[in-house]
Amino acid sequence: MTKPRTIIEKIWDKNVVYEEEPGKPAILYIDLHLVHEVTSPQAFEGLRLKGRKVRQPKLTFATMDHNVPTIHTHIIRDQISKLQMDTLRKNCEEFGVPLAGIGHKHQGIVHVIGPELGLTQPGKTIVCGDSHTSTHGAFGALAFGIGTSEVEHVLATQTIWQAKPKTLNVQIDGELKTGVTAKDLILALIAKFGVDFGTGYVIEYTGEAVRKLSMEGRMTICNMSIEAGARAGLVSPDQTTIDFLRGREYAPKGEEFEKAAQEWLALASDENAEYDRTVTFNASEVEPQVTWGTNPSQCIPVNGTIPDPEQADNENDKNEIKRALEYMGLEAGTPISEVPIEHVFIGSCTNSRVEDLERAASIIQGRKVHPNVKAIVVPGSQTVKLEAEKKGLDQLFKEAGFEWREPGCSSCLAMNDDVIPPGERCASTSNRNFEGRQGTDARTHLVSPEMASAAAIAGHFVDVRTFV
Numbered sequence: 001m002t003k004p005r006t007i008i009e010k011i012w013d014k015n016v017v018y019e020e021e022p023g024k025p026a027i028l029y030i031d032l033h034l035v036h037e038v039t040s041p042q043a044f045e046g047l048r049l050k051g052r053k054v055r056q057p058k059l060t061f062a063t064m065d066h067n068v069p070t071i072h073t074h075i076i077r078d079q080i081s082k083l084q085m086d087t088l089r090k091n092c093e094e095f096g097v098p099l100a101g102i103g104h105k106h107q108g109i110v111h112v113i114g115p116e117l118g119l120t121q122p123g124k125t126i127v128c129g130d131s132h133t134s135t136h137g138a139f140g141a142l143a144f145g146i147g148t149s150e151v152e153h154v155l156a157t158q159t160i161w162q163a164k165p166k167t168l169n170v171q172i173d174g175e176l177k178t179g180v181t182a183k184d185l186i187l188a189l190i191a192k193f194g195v196d197f198g199t200g201y202v203i204e205y206t207g208e209a210v211r212k213l214s215m216e217g218r219m220t221i222c223n224m225s226i227e228a229g230a231r232a233g234l235v236s237p238d239q240t241t242i243d244f245l246r247g248r249e250y251a252p253k254g255e256e257f258e259k260a261a262q263e264w265l266a267l268a269s270d271e272n273a274e275y276d277r278t279v280t281f282n283a284s285e286v287e288p289q290v291t292w293g294t295n296p297s298q299c300i301p302v303n304g305t306i307p308d309p310e311q312a313d314n315e316n317d318k319n320e321i322k323r324a325l326e327y328m329g330l331e332a333g334t335p336i337s338e339v340p341i342e343h344v345f346i347g348s349c350t351n352s353r354v355e356d357l358e359r360a361a362s363i364i365q366g367r368k369v370h371p372n373v374k375a376i377v378v379p380g381s382q383t384v385k386l387e388a389e390k391k392g393l394d395q396l397f398k399e400a401g402f403e404w405r406e407p408g409c410s411s412c413l414a415m416n417d418d419v420i421p422p423g424e425r426c427a428s429t430s431n432r433n434f435e436g437r438q439g440t441d442a443r444t445h446l447v448s449p450e451m452a453s454a455a456a457i458a459g460h461f462v463d464v465r466t467f468v
């Protein structure tokens with residue numbers, strides 16, 4: 001009998017091309033290399049200087065997302081953004097890399113378009129010069145972010161040096177309650193175990209609650225694995241995965257698909273496979289979450305109050321809470337539901353797929369965005385935008401007073417026009433809330449799409465379960 005293996009080990013064994021000795025970095029073959037405008041310019045320049053080509057242009061796919069304006073996509077005011085996008089276009093032309101740039105029907109956030117085009121598939125090793133590459137792990141792919149020099153290495157060789165990852169089983173039992181989402185689940189998990197519990201590991205999310213999640217929900221939790229410090233996060237493929245991929249543009253077709261589906265299902269972790277570490281969590285206990293601080297673990301249920309630094313366990317925590325409260329302009333003991341907001345951002349690679357937008361729209365029910373709030377909805381891709389419009393979601397949002405924008409990273413980070421002004425507060429469906437993330441001195445509160453939508457209408461945080 002062969003030893004039971006986790007999916008992480010199965011993908012590793014399949015893709016290692018050279019391993020000097022166990023424990024030392026090995027050369028890993030990369031099945032898909034995703035590229036965006038921010039982390040690729042120097043990598044292509046490096047190839048040019050060395051007279052090298054892109055080894056596998058067909059396994060490489062580029063898009064534009066971080067810098068893209070979301071009002072008029074062709075009017076790029078920021079010169080650095082413009083340069084990065086022009087450079088990507090030139091590089092893709094010169095090196096023969098497929099590009100879904102501005103104006104292309106597939107343009108969108110790199111981690112949204114990979115799955116929706118079916119480029120992301122179980123068992124693939126996937127890299128991108130972007131930390132949230134972990135999103136693709138939802139399909140049972142080993143997907144992780146790399147630095148710009150590694151981007152150059154992968155472009156040139158289609159391989160990367162990697163140390164075999166340690167495995168962490170995050171077993172999530174129970175069931176999410178009504179009104180509680182995958183976003184609340186991952187926020188509550190990070191709140192419980194901290195922003196570095198995944199450091200040095202690839203997480204596999206297992207358990208009943210994970211099996212019940214849609215692919216969109218799985219993408220949301222895998223996306224935020226990085227905020228728990230992990231190298232990557234993944235979910236073993238099952239029927240939900242297969243059903244999502246069938247018929248996608250780059251997925252195999254006909255009999256090829258059925259054959260691939262059998263191979264994909266066989267990649268799931270074997271029963272009794274051993275992990276380096278296991279933690280357990282109960283989904284039934286999760287409430288809708290709101291972050292109050294400047295990292296994702298500084299998070300409380302919507303009916304909770306802002307923590308008091310005086311009650312911290314130690315001096316270090318006390319100072320951290322104090323500093324976060326100061327930056328966020330919050331007082332200890334205030335119910336988070338009394339905190340007024342000025343902005344709402346529904347978007348980002350965490351929560352900008354059709355399902356997310358549908359869930360956010362379901363909260364509106366004829367109500368209007370609060371007069372003090374500016375709320376924007378930014379679909380993750382052109383494909384999402386089109387599909388959402390077919391379902392009439394754009395109308396629902398617009399009638400309620402939300403702005404309906406063009407796809408891109410937008411307010412997730414302050415790298416384009418959608419910057420939150422200093423001192424202003426934003427309920428955001430994105431994944432990072434550190435100081436300055438959405439703009440200098442801007443204050444970010446991470447929430448689910450439903451919670452963001454409810455906050456837009458109420459003008460402050462509110463429990464979606466009592467709002468409907």
Ligand SMILES: CC(C)[C@H](C(=O)O)[C@@H](O)C(=O)O
Nearest residue numbers: 038039066129130131132413
């Ligand atoms: C710009 C890019 C390198 C960065 C990342 O790696 O994650 C961005 O996508 C982010 O979310 O902070």
Ligand code: SF4
Nearest residue numbers: 132348349409412413
């Ligand atoms: S949406 Fe945000 S987190 Fe995702 S790739 Fe863009 S900037 Fe990074």
